[in-house]
Each structure stands twice: as C-alpha cells, then as structure tokens.
Amino acid sequence: MNISEVGKRAGLPPKTIRFYEEIGLILPRRDTNGYRIFSESDLHRLAFLRRARALGFSVQECRQLLALYNDETRASADVKALAREHMARIDKQLEELAQMRSTLADLIESCAGDNRPDCPILRDLAQ
Amino acid sequence: MNISEVGKRAGLPPKTIRFYEEIGLILPRRDTNGYRIFSESDLHRLAFLRRARALGFSVQECRQLLALYNDETRASADVKALAREHMARIDKQLEELAQMRSTLADLIESCAGDNRPDCPILRDLAQ
DNA sequence: CCTTGACCTTCCACAAGCTGGAAGCCCCAT
C-alpha cells in the first residue's frame, strides 16, 4: 500500500509518515521506483503511534512504547511506569494551566472593558 | 545597567533578553564598546514581558500587550479581549489535557504492572 | 504515442521560544 492510502487508514498525513520514517519510528520497504510500500504491520505501527501521540506521549516515549509492544518478554510494569511518568507530567501541566487560568479570570473580571485606558490587567503585568 | 544586571532584576536570563531584542520586543541603547545599556524603562518592559509570558501569553500577544501598555489612548476593552482570547485557548488546552488524563488514569488502573507481558495499555494503543 | 493529472520522491525552510556553545573583544584587579 502507498503512503497516502496508509495515511488514510492510519489517520495520519503523508508528511507525518515521512517524518516518522526519518526519525526511525517506522521503516517501510521500498518499491523499485523508490515508492514506499507499507505492510499491514507498518499500518498497525502507524495507528499505534497516532493513538499514543493523541494521548500526549512524546515521540521518545512512543519509541519506547513501540519497543515494549514488540517485545514479547516485556513486563507490564515497564509500560505502566512510562504511563505514570507521562501522567505526572500532564498533572503538572494541568496545575500550571489552572493557575494561569485562575489569575487570568481574576484579571479579566476586574477589567471594565470599556473605551477608557485604565486597565487592571496591564497594571498587574506592569506591577 | 548591563545585561546580566537587568536580567537579575527582571528575572530573565541574558540569552532570553538578547532574543527579545532580536525579535524587536526591546531596543536597548548601546555603549561605545558595543555593550547593551538598559534603562529603567527597559527594565520595566522586561519585567512586564516576564509576567505576561508566565501567564502563558504568546510572544505575539506580549507584543500587542506592550503596545497597549505604551498607548495612553488605549481602550481597556482591547486588553480585555486579548486576555479573553488567551483564556479561551487555555480552557481548550485544559480540556484536552483533562481528557488525556482521564484516559490515561483508566488505562493505568487497569494494568497489573507486574512482570507479565500482558498489558491493557498496549492493547488499547494497538486497538 | 502523447498528454494530463494525480501520485510519489527529496530537500529546504519555517513555526515557538528559547538554550548551549564557540570564537573573540573588553574591563578590572593583581
């Protein structure tokens, strides 16, 4: 199967698939004309990647997840540890964003939002 | 004042300050030897930038905020609108992260995390 | 057989927001 078809099936644009090959996440065969040929196994890897990325795993983590996926002798503890680290990072981001949101909401509420120049938001930023 | 001192006072590393100059957020004077000289006004701009960035505003938004800050005839409505757009983006990010977090938490809970290879996390990713 | 359009290929540049490092100048103290 060609790149655009595997792209449709996996839900990834061809550009992204080429990029994933470039960084070694997949290694499709090549036809005599130089075209990439994707096997069912390549398709599965790509779909796996799409879902892992959608969960916010970094490309490096995806690499590790794929390695674990292909390792029949893996320990599920290793996968769980990876997922836990990732979730810890997400929790940290959530906290930071919630903190920003809270401050912003306060500032926005305190601003008249009319045509006068006086603005608590700018005053706060300037301190 | 020199770059490292203004950096300490504004809470920004010299590298970042040079970068901000490069992209036109500040324009410090230069000494005859080529060294940057920062005025109190430069310091205020830098501190403003640090706080705006800490609230998650993009550099482009910071540019607009600084312009509004320096415009005596601004309407606070414009500042408020900027802040509202930004908060909307933050809310979107929060939603996405919360969704990821929820899925991840489910997967993590369902995984034994022992030395056996069977793993619901990988199964879900592979679908 | 030739053309046309839709593929495919590679390579380069850009996005955000810095950060690190190298090479070289400058200033002050010893």
Added chain:
DNA sequence: ATGGGGCTTCCAGCTTGTGGAAGGTCAAGG
C-alpha cells in the same frame, strides 16, 4: 602583563511536524 569574568556575535539544536519547490512515475483518455 596576565587572568578571570562579562560582553559581543553567530551558528546549531531542541520538538513535531507543515508548506512548498523541483522533479520522477503511473494510469487513463484521446
């Protein structure tokens, strides 16, 4: 004069792709 620190510029890299240009390939229609 020598050493250490600070300053300068420029280049490269991080992450995760995206957009575009130049050019090869393939299948269908005239």
